[in-house]
Amino acid sequence: MRLLSITVVGAAVVAAGLAAPVSSEAGADGTAVRVEPQVARPGTRVKVVVPGCTGGRRAAESAAFAESARLKGRSGRVDLKHGIGAGTYPVTAHCGGRTYAGRLTVSTERSWPSLLPGALNPQMARAQGDR
Structure with a gap:
C-alpha cells in the first residue's frame, strides 16, 4: 500500500512539473516566450507559445532547437537537438x-528516480552499496 501511495504522489509531482510553463523574460508589452x-x-518536441505574437513573419529560435520554430498564430512546435547538453538556453x-x-x-x-523508494531506485541502490 505504501508503494502505491508513493507511486501516486510521484506521478502527480512529475505531471505538475511537466505542465508548468518555463520562466521567461517579458517583452515590452508584458508578454514573453513560454516553452512547454x-x-x-x-x-523531444516542445511547444513554443508567444501570447503577444501578431502579424508579419513569426518564428522562434534557440541553440537548443533542431531548426527554427515556425509559429502558426501564437504558437508552434519544434524538436530539440538530440545531442544537446543539459542547461538553460535562451529562446528568441x-x-x-x-x-x-x-x-x-x-x-x-x-x-x-529520486521519487522511488530505495529498493526501486537504481541511483539509491548504487549509493547505498558504496557505503
Whole structure:
C-alpha cells in the first residue's frame, strides 16, 4: 500500500512539473516566450507559445532547437537537438517587428528516480552499496 501511495504522489509531482510553463523574460508589452514542458530532454518536441505574437513573419529560435520554430498564430512546435547538453538556453521569438525572449531548460536526467523508494531506485541502490 505504501508503494502505491508513493507511486501516486510521484506521478502527480512529475505531471505538475511537466505542465508548468518555463520562466521567461517579458517583452515590452508584458508578454514573453513560454516553452512547454518546462524541462525537456534532448530530442523531444516542445511547444513554443508567444501570447503577444501578431502579424508579419513569426518564428522562434534557440541553440537548443533542431531548426527554427515556425509559429502558426501564437504558437508552434519544434524538436530539440538530440545531442544537446543539459542547461538553460535562451529562446528568441520574432513576430513582425517585435522580439520576445524566454528560456528553455534541457535536462539529460530523468526526474522520477529520486521519487522511488530505495529498493526501486537504481541511483539509491548504487549509493547505498558504496557505503
